[in-house]
Amino acid sequence: MRYELYYWPMVQGRGEFVRLALEDAGADYVDVARGKNGMGRLERFMGRYPRAPFASPYLRAGKLVIGQTANILHYLGPRLGLAPKNEADRLWIHQLNLTLADWLVEAHDVHHPIGSGLYYEEQKREAKRRAADFLANRLPKFFGYFEGILARNPARSGWLSGRRLSTADLALFQMIEGLRYAFPRAMRRREKKAPRTLALRERVAARRGIAAYLASPRRIPFNEYGIFRHYPELDR
Amino acid sequence: MRYELYYWPMVQGRGEFVRLALEDAGADYVDVARGKNGMGRLERFMGRYPRAPFASPYLRAGKLVIGQTANILHYLGPRLGLAPKNEADRLWIHQLNLTLADWLVEAHDVHHPIGSGLYYEEQKREAKRRAADFLANRLPKFFGYFEGILARNPARSGWLSGRRLSTADLALFQMIEGLRYAFPRAMRRREKKAPRTLALRERVAARRGIAAYLASPRRIPFNEYGIFRHYPELDR
Numbered sequence: 001m002r003y004e005l006y007y008w009p010m011v012q013g014r015g016e017f018v019r020l021a022l023e024d025a026g027a028d029y030v031d032v033a034r035g036k037n038g039m040g041r042l043e044r045f046m047g048r049y050p051r052a053p054f055a056s057p058y059l060r061a062g063k064l065v066i067g068q069t070a071n072i073l074h075y076l077g078p079r080l081g082l083a084p085k086n087e088a089d090r091l092w093i094h095q096l097n098l099t100l101a102d103w104l105v106e107a108h109d110v111h112h113p114i115g116s117g118l119y120y121e122e123q124k125r126e127a128k129r130r131a132a133d134f135l136a137n138r139l140p141k142f143f144g145y146f147e148g149i150l151a152r153n154p155a156r157s158g159w160l161s162g163r164r165l166s167t168a169d170l171a172l173f174q175m176i177e178g179l180r181y182a183f184p185r186a187m188r189r190r191e192k193k194a195p196r197t198l199a200l201r202e203r204v205a206a207r208r209g210i211a212a213y214l215a216s217p218r219r220i221p222f223n224e225y226g227i228f229r230h231y232p233e234l235d236r
Numbered sequence: 237m238r239y240e241l242y243y244w245p246m247v248q249g250r251g252e253f254v255r256l257a258l259e260d261a262g263a264d265y266v267d268v269a270r271g272k273n274g275m276g277r278l279e280r281f282m283g284r285y286p287r288a289p290f291a292s293p294y295l296r297a298g299k300l301v302i303g304q305t306a307n308i309l310h311y312l313g314p315r316l317g318l319a320p321k322n323e324a325d326r327l328w329i330h331q332l333n334l335t336l337a338d339w340l341v342e343a344h345d346v347h348h349p350i351g352s353g354l355y356y357e358e359q360k361r362e363a364k365r366r367a368a369d370f371l372a373n374r375l376p377k378f379f380g381y382f383e384g385i386l387a388r389n390p391a392r393s394g395w396l397s398g399r400r401l402s403t404a405d406l407a408l409f410q411m412i413e414g415l416r417y418a419f420p421r422a423m424r425r426r427e428k429k430a431p432r433t434l435a436l437r438e439r440v441a442a443r444r445g446i447a448a449y450l451a452s453p454r455r456i457p458f459n460e461y462g463i464f465r466h467y468p469e470l471d472r
Contacts, residue, residue: 050388051328054335054381066327068334075327091302091311092287098304099290105341113349113362115369126349126362133351145290152286 001079003029006045007057009038011226012178012219014069014104015057017097020170021073023213025080031218070097073167082167093161096149096168100175103142107178108227110134110234120224120231131234135186139179143194146172150196158199165204172197173204178228183235237315239265240296242281245274247462248414248455250305250340251293253333256406257309259449261316267454306333309403318403329397332385332404336411339378343414344463346370346470356460356467367470371422375415379430382408386432394435401440408433409440414464419471 003022007015009031022029033042045065046052053067059075066072074094077083083093113130114123146160155163160172176197180187191198204210213219222228239258243251245267258265269278281301282288289303295311302308310330313319319329349366350359382396391399396408412433416423427434440446449455458464 048388050385050390051331052384052388053331054338054378064324064327066331068331071327071331071334074330088300091300091307094310095287095289095302095304095307098307102290102341105338109345109349113345114365115373117369117373123365126365129350129359129362133353137351137353142290148288149286152284152288154286 001028001061003027003076004032004060005029005057006032006042006060008042009034010220010223012174012222012228013057013226016174016220017069017167017171018057018059018072018076019218020174020210020213021076021080021082021167023218024165024170024207024209025082026209027076027080070094070101073097073171077167082165082170084162084164089162093166093168096160097171099142099145100168100171103138103175104178104227106134106138107175107182110182111229111231120229124233127231127234132236135183135236139183139186139190140193143190143197147194147196150200158196158203160200165207169200169204170210173201173210176201178222181222182228182230184230185235237264237297239263239312240268241265241293242268242278242296243293244278245270246456246459248410248458248464249293249462252410252456253305253403253407254293254295254308254312255454256410256446256449257312257316257318257403259454260401260406260443260445261318262445263312263316306330306337309333309407313403318401318406320398320400325398329402329404332396333407335378335381336404336407339374339411340414340463342370342374343411343418346418347465347467356465360469363467363470368472371419371472375419375422375426376429379426379433383430383432386436394432394439396436401443405436405440406446409437409446412437414458417458418464418466420466421471 005015005018033039042056045058051065057069058065058067059072066075077090077093078085083090110131111120111127112123113126120127149160153160157163159165160168241251241254269275278292281294287301293305294301294303295308302311313326313329314321319326346367347356347363348359349362356363385396389396393399395401396404
């Protein structure tokens with residue numbers, strides 16, 4: 001099966017969680033909007049399409065058009081060998097991915113607390129307040145949660161669920177990368193208290209498919225159009 | 237199967253999306269935290285539990301403990317007759333529920349744009365700005381999306397997917413109820429442009445299980461501790 005990923009071509013954004021899964025698995029896929037006339041093709045299954053997604057990313061897989069990042073990962077997981085096939089484990093991995101998606105929204109809203117349609121510069125004052133709350137309260141809470149899950153995984157594998165890497169591990173890796181880019185100062189302090197999460201990060205980065213991807217031009221550099229943005233004034 | 241729902245006993249909140257599904261189906265369930273010593277029992281499967289949810293609501297179903305509202309609905313759907321069993325339709329209904337969950341976060345963040353751990357009064361100025369953006373831009377966008385999905389459902393059933401009601405229809409009903417409570421002025425104008433969504437709302441409210449539930453003391457009234465809050469200064 002050749003998968004078609006539809007997502008903005010200039011940012012990692014939410015699409016990156018899907019790209020990482022496809023790349024780790026060595027799946028056959030096309031990043032549609034990065035090709036010729038890409039931006040025009042991005043809306044192919046939006047608008048009048050009966051089961052149109054509300055927003056990208058969405059994945060075309062044969063006759064299926066699947067929207068919502070975590071939903072795409074839920075679909076791909078067992079097909080790419082990145083989730084077991086049994087329902088209990090799939091639900092748990094999906095639950096972890098949804099919690100990571102909640103964290104991601106909060107990381108985004110640090111620089112856009114008032115409205116996603118406004119520029120950062122139009123909500124800079126509010127962003128400073130939200131950043132202070134995010135770094136003081138939310139970052140420790142989420143890190144503590146995932147450290148605890150890693151510590152209590154009965155398989156003691158170093159992965160979030162069971163004995164093998166899943167889409168949730170790849171998503172946690174991406175969260176760390178993004179948070180390091182956006183908040184290097186705050187993360188240097190925070191990482192010291194999250195050894196299990198950091199060990200997971202290293203293992204993901206060293207995987208053959210991921211290492212090759214990160215070193216390739218397919219990995220779009222972080223920038224200030226994406227979800228994770230580095231504004232030094234927010235990183236106190 | 238007797239289901240156990242774990243959620244805050246004083247608000248509708250996210251738990252209400254699960255309650256509506258259980259009530260519509262006439263399922264056997266216990267709303268654990270509304271019983272004796274309820275608040276203490278709320279944390280039973282949090283903390284040290286190996287597959288602890290990050291937050292409530294969570295559902296206990298036999299040996300399974302399932303967190304994340306949309307994940308719970310994804311699990312319950314086919315079991316309660318509120319989603320078909322085939323993968324394509326389940327993915328689509330889940331996608332709709334995840335989009336409704338995104339909308340819900342935005343409705344919440346209107347009154348808490350800076351931090352969920354702060355009081356509304358501490359972020360009232362920012363809330364006014366966010367409310368203006370939400371009502372002007374986000375409310376029309378989400379309403380337009382769901383109106384379009386209802387209009388283009390090939391089954392022409394008046395439901396979001398296929399010929400029968402699903403968990404997504406119940407969730408859309410709850411969004412309308414919450415938004416009417418929080419923003420009565422804005423909604424009076426908006427509803428005129430969303431006839432299909434309003435017709436769906438009426439049909440859900442008239443269902444036997446839902447009508448009985450809404451008239452019962454099990455339906456917690458909306459209040460200013462929940463996700464949907466009525467602050468007149470935000471409803472311009």
